[in-house]
Amino acid sequence: MDKFTSHTGIGVPLRRSNVDTDQIIPAVYLKRVTRSGFEDGLFAAWRNDPAFVLNNPVYDGGSVLVAGPDFGTGSSREHAVWALQNYGFKAVISSRFADIFRGNSGKAGLLAAQVDEKVAQRLLDLLDEEPGATITVDLESRTVRAGSGENAIEDSFDIDDYTRWRLLEGLDDVGITLGHADDITTYEATRPSWKPVTQRA
Amino acid sequence: MSQSTGRTLSEKVWDEHVVRSAAGEPDLLYIDLHLIHEVTSPQAFDGLRLAGRPVRRPDLTLATEDHNVPTIDWDKPIADPVSRTQVETLRTNAEEFGVRLHPLGDIEQGIVHIIGPQLGLTQPGMTIVCGDSHTSTHGAFGSIAFGIGTSEVEHVLATQTLMQAKPKTMAVTINGSLPEGVTAKDMVLTLITHTGTGGGQGYIVEYRGQAIRELSMEGRMTVCNMSIEWGAKAGLIAPDQTTFDYLEGRPEAPKGDDWDAAVAHWKTLVTDDDAVFDEEIVLDASEMTPFVTWGTNPGQGVQLGGLVPSPDDFEEPADKVAAEKALTYMGLEAGTPMREVKVDTVFVGSCTNGRIEDLRVAADIVKGRKVADDTRLLVVPGSVRVRLQAEQEGLDVVFKEAGAEWRGAGCSMCLGMNPDQLTPGERSASTSNRNFEGRQGKGGRTHLVSVPVAAATAIRGTLSSPADLA
Numbered sequence: 001m002d003k004f005t006s007h008t009g010i011g012v013p014l015r016r017s018n019v020d021t022d023q024i025i026p027a028v029y030l031k032r033v034t035r036s037g038f039e040d041g042l043f044a045a046w047r048n049d050p051a052f053v054l055n056n057p058v059y060d061g062g063s064v065l066v067a068g069p070d071f072g073t074g075s076s077r078e079h080a081v082w083a084l085q086n087y088g089f090k091a092v093i094s095s096r097f098a099d100i101f102r103g104n105s106g107k108a109g110l111l112a113a114q115v116d117e118k119v120a121q122r123l124l125d126l127l128d129e130e131p132g133a134t135i136t137v138d139l140e141s142r143t144v145r146a147g148s149g150e151n152a153i154e155d156s157f158d159i160d161d162y163t164r165w166r167l168l169e170g171l172d173d174v175g176i177t178l179g180h181a182d183d184i185t186t187y188e189a190t191r192p193s194w195k196p197v198t199q200r201a
Numbered sequence: 202m203s204q205s206t207g208r209t210l211s212e213k214v215w216d217e218h219v220v221r222s223a224a225g226e227p228d229l230l231y232i233d234l235h236l237i238h239e240v241t242s243p244q245a246f247d248g249l250r251l252a253g254r255p256v257r258r259p260d261l262t263l264a265t266e267d268h269n270v271p272t273i274d275w276d277k278p279i280a281d282p283v284s285r286t287q288v289e290t291l292r293t294n295a296e297e298f299g300v301r302l303h304p305l306g307d308i309e310q311g312i313v314h315i316i317g318p319q320l321g322l323t324q325p326g327m328t329i330v331c332g333d334s335h336t337s338t339h340g341a342f343g344s345i346a347f348g349i350g351t352s353e354v355e356h357v358l359a360t361q362t363l364m365q366a367k368p369k370t371m372a373v374t375i376n377g378s379l380p381e382g383v384t385a386k387d388m389v390l391t392l393i394t395h396t397g398t399g400g401g402q403g404y405i406v407e408y409r410g411q412a413i414r415e416l417s418m419e420g421r422m423t424v425c426n427m428s429i430e431w432g433a434k435a436g437l438i439a440p441d442q443t444t445f446d447y448l449e450g451r452p453e454a455p456k457g458d459d460w461d462a463a464v465a466h467w468k469t470l471v472t473d474d475d476a477v478f479d480e481e482i483v484l485d486a487s488e489m490t491p492f493v494t495w496g497t498n499p500g501q502g503v504q505l506g507g508l509v510p511s512p513d514d515f516e517e518p519a520d521k522v523a524a525e526k527a528l529t530y531m532g533l534e535a536g537t538p539m540r541e542v543k544v545d546t547v548f549v550g551s552c553t554n555g556r557i558e559d560l561r562v563a564a565d566i567v568k569g570r571k572v573a574d575d576t577r578l579l580v581v582p583g584s585v586r587v588r589l590q591a592e593q594e595g596l597d598v599v600f601k602e603a604g605a606e607w608r609g610a611g612c613s614m615c616l617g618m619n620p621d622q623l624t625p626g627e628r629s630a631s632t633s634n635r636n637f638e639g640r641q642g643k644g645g646r647t648h649l650v651s652v653p654v655a656a657a658t659a660i661r662g663t664l665s666s667p668a669d670l671a
């Protein structure tokens with residue numbers, strides 16, 4: 001997993017609340033056997049609407065999604081996070097995330113930045129006024145920044161210390177456990193020789 | 202815990218596998234055996250590939266194809282493209298990462314929870330995981346065995362460990378002896394109706410008492426298999442002579458001096474007399490009778506001799522609503538004798554009841570009889586070995602002469618992922634473990650039953666026990 005310190009990218013406004021994981025990626029797209037390629041199913045139900053935000057070329061290459069409250073509710077599918085990442089999103093900003101989605105994001109390296117509802121609204125307004133504007137999410141200082149001059153927005157976002165540490169260090173669960181590889185090797189040396197194996201050397 | 206307090210069986214097994222423990226953190230637990238199948242493993246392997254990581258211990262990993270494989274024409278290419286891709290992906294991954302695989306057509310292929318014990322890989326005192334909730338089956342040998350999700354599959358592949366918070370302990374003591382004709386399945390269905398589907402939440406459960414001791418290994422596996430159906434993290438049974446006799450001589454069981462050393466250790470795997478469980482349940486086996494489900498979760502059960510309940514029979518408002526919904530889905534009228542419920546399809550198989558002992562019991566009942574006119578009987582052995590053994594004993598002929606369909610090994614109609622599915626409104630009596638809405642096919646109506654009830658039902662066409670057969 002790549003380390004996440006700060007990211008600046010084109011903000012994509014998704015003016016919808018309660019976007020559940022079925023809307024992020026419908027079940028029919030889950031048959032794939034890889035962890036990549038889910039971008040084609042991202043927001044699939046809305047993608048054939050020409051007015052949908054991702055169909056606006058201004059947002060090509062967008063990497064910071066700004067959504068309404070209660071993002072990521074519904075089933076626990078990890079594919080929702082993968083689909084956002086596969087599409088190119090590095091961070092999602094919302095005033096409220098579903099717990100499981102938030103947990104899955106942290107594990108996979110997608111930053112779920114929870115901001116005050118007013119801040120989310122100001123970001124959405126800014127993106128409406130200045131389509132293609134960039135947003136910076138700075139994990140070290142836990143701040144989100146966008147706009148300039150009168151429109152400048154700078155505020156803090158919430159993320160728990162543990163998830164922040166993991167993202168900063170670029171550690172997934174496996175990476176953290178492999179940090180204890182010596183303990184595992186030591187343990188393995190104590191296993192009785194008669195324990196079963198599925199193949200012999 | 203103070204030094205003077207004894208430990209339960211599950212605590213002993215747990216403690217033996219702690220690689221690392223730190224205050225405020227879950228334990229890092231070593232995994233002795235990781236079982237893999239085609240449905241929950243592809244993304245785990247892809248995760249390894251993306252991170253450039255190997256499988257740490259291919260020699261503690263075993264893969265098979267079971268959930269999504271056809272039970273007819275298994276020597277031909279799989280027709281369904283999604284199933285075919287999953288199966289082919291498992292084959293590529295096993296090859297690339299050096300994992301032993303028993304593919305369709307291999308003599309050791311079968312349901313993952315059937316082949317582990319059959320090969321002798323499942324042994325007392327182990328930690329066993331698989332990306333499948335019925336991994337609890339292996340607890341019958343005195344192991345801690347539980348199901349995990351795909352990201353945990355990746356974690357185990359890469360590290361051979363799991364981060365796990367220590368669950369609470371529960372004892373389910375079943376005293377007395379089961380009456381003639383009442384099985385381990387009836388026992389566990391009775392227990393689940395007694396506790397409700399959430400009764401075991403957060404616990405590792407030890408099944409004990411005379412009735413458990415008297416069960417064969419197959420019966421013990423049936424009981425442990427359904428631990429997850431009442432919410433338990435895992436279920437296990439202390440190993441004893443029955444366990445050792447089952448294991449001795451199996452292909453992957455210890456041999457010679459290793460066998461002696463292993464048995465000596467396994468004999469220490471019992472709950473100490475002064476150990477304390479966090480929770481205890483006591484039941485009496487001698488009062489048990491054939492038990493079947495009427496609703497859409499495994500806790501909605503009733504004695505075969507009983508009636509379809511009415512929502513009014515339940516005190517909790519939530520239970521009333523659940524009962525009402527279930528009755529509508531199941532198309533049942535409150536007050537109908539269970540014995541009058543007409544069944545379209547009988548399924549004998551799954552990791553709950555797809556072992557050779559189960560097929561012998563079923564064959565014994567249908568022998569010389571005919572499956573009822575409007576009823577179909579589907580017999581699906583749990584593994585290729587089970588199928589071959591049954592064929593050697595002539596059980597396939599018995600089934601076919603009775604008018605049953607005899608199939609190849611796999612999960613089949615247990616989950617309706619392959620073409621073996623119920624049609625909307627079709628009613629089944631099934632020896633499997635889940636009666637959720639649509640589990641065996643969209644709109645399908647499932648009654649969970651024991652093997653003897655399944656066989657007798659196939660003959661009479663309504664829910665029945667062998668005692669009902671003339």
Ligand code: SF4
Pocket residue numbers: 267268312313314333335551552553611612615616633634
């Ligand atoms: S037989 Fe059913 S419960 Fe058992 S592993 Fe297969 S699908 Fe799961």
